[in-house]
Amino acid sequence: MRIQMAYAGSDMDAPGLFEIAEPSEPRRVEVQGAGTSSGDEPLAVRMRPQTLDELVGQDHLLTPGSPLRQIVEGRQPMSVILWGPPGSGKTTIAHLVAQSDDRRFRAMSALNSGVKDVRAAIDEARRVRRTGGPQTILFIDEVHRFTKTQQDSLLGAVEDRTITLLAATTENPYFSVVAPLVSRCVLLTLRELGDGDVGIVIDRSIASPRGLDGAVKITAEARDHLVRTAGGDARKALTALEAAAATLADQATEGNSPDLTVDVVEAAIDTAAVRYDRDGDGHYDVASAFIKSLRGSDVDAAMHYLARMVVAGEDPRFIARRLVIFASEDIGMADPTALQTATAAATAVERIGMPEARINLAQAVVHLATAPKSNAVITAIDEAIGDVRDGRIGPVPADLRDAHYRGSAELGHGTGYVYPHSDPLGVVPQRYAPDVIAGRDYYRPTRHGTEGEVAERLAKLRKIVRKDEDER
16 A cells, blocks of 8 residues: 655645555655656756755755764654755755655645644554554654644654654744754754855756756856845746746747846846846945935935845845944934834844845834934944054953952952942942043934933933042
8 A cells, every 4th residue: 555645835836745655565755856757847846956965055964974964864763853944955855865765754744734644644653663664754844833732742752763753944943843842853954045056056957957958048147137036045046947948938939049138037037137247246336325325314215225125136134234233333322223123124034034024124224214313333332442452451440350259359359349229320430441541432422313312311421420530
């Protein structure tokens, strides 16, 4: 008897078929894109790596004897959680594991499976094992979508190795997977593919007999555009490449096969290219204009440049990082909530992803562009760093030194320290800075926004704190 099972899920873009044989029968596995092929599967499926050595962008997991090699090669029955962004290779690894001849493979997606399905798979694995059958690998895609109860139902079977769990997630497992399950598994973090990695995947797919078999040629500009719009997702890049190749085939005439150009790629994937040159000057020009528009409080220009980066497939994390930096560098205490908004947008990018996160980025742009501006914070830290590098450091005042160890009192450490909370004002005259920089004002607040209130309070604080210095 064979059990045929199709799986589905957001990280499994094409159905796959596993044939699970009874223990007495020789086991045969048919996996689309990783074994027998009908030839009409999507390009992303046909080009799935057939060995670990074909996996790109994850060299940190491929060292000899690594946990990933052990589970793929079947040398060690360890349970594993694969954590990584879409298109980084989680499903590919599952396909490679499925090719093992000495283990049963069962796959399910948390999108359409429940506790009943999990328990049925565990019961089946236990029955097969008790009758002398092979170890069962249970692959669960999108495991973070399981409820706590559903995840808890796996614990016992993973603990006693009734199953070897192979779970995939795009979410941080320390937040999305119950701690007992994480502690029972080896966590393997897959990195987002870099531009070079995606480029390798595109080049392979054009040349490989499993792919386009050299039937098309692609211009350097179009290749760069595919890489950029993929955003580190190999599957997205190959889906776009396949659509562009099909468009090119429709345009070809007898004896004339035009190259894949940016225009062809745009027509296929309906994504306009921002005209970045190959050296990246255009990319940095747009980013520079974006920041300068924010600094100049032109919310409409800033929104335009944000849109250009989004449409061009710019890494949203790059945009978010620039916003977080800008919130402190160009706004600072003029509006302290700007940093909160920018940080929240960066978190949203990580947890939600594009295209929805464009809304969060846009909200941050509106806040930062319309906020009062001040560069007093970055000026303060840079001037302080400059003094330190110039050797203006001096010894820490004795009153401020650590007084918790034996013998410190004899050295005079902490003897003159005045505890500010003991004073009704919460502020006391006291020497905090080394002598070499005494009286130095690094932070010079503007009168913009909230910083105007800070400036008034700061003047009072400095007057109290430096009272003794002024009397000397």
